[in-house]
Amino acid sequence: MTTDTKHTPATPLPWHQHKYAKNAIMDATDETTIADGARTRDAAYIAHACNMLPKLVEALRDVLG
Secondary structure (H helix, E strand, O other): OOOOOOOOOOOOOOOEEOOOOOOEEEOOOOOOEEEEOOOHHHHHHHHHHHHHHHHHHHHHHHHHO
16 A cells, blocks of 8 residues: 555545444435444544544645655
8 A cells, every 4th residue: 555545435424423323324415334243342432533634635745754
């Protein structure tokens, strides 16, 4: 893998933890389940980490030139 390889999720971001089924990760429309069955704290972390990835990549590219 090179640094110019672009990886994007099959379902567009942002993702979030489902309001009632806390072990599910949903897309922005609440119509698509990204993952189901994760531990509740893991679901929140996964959604947060995925949403932050584009900003992290951008920041790293700025730093590395």
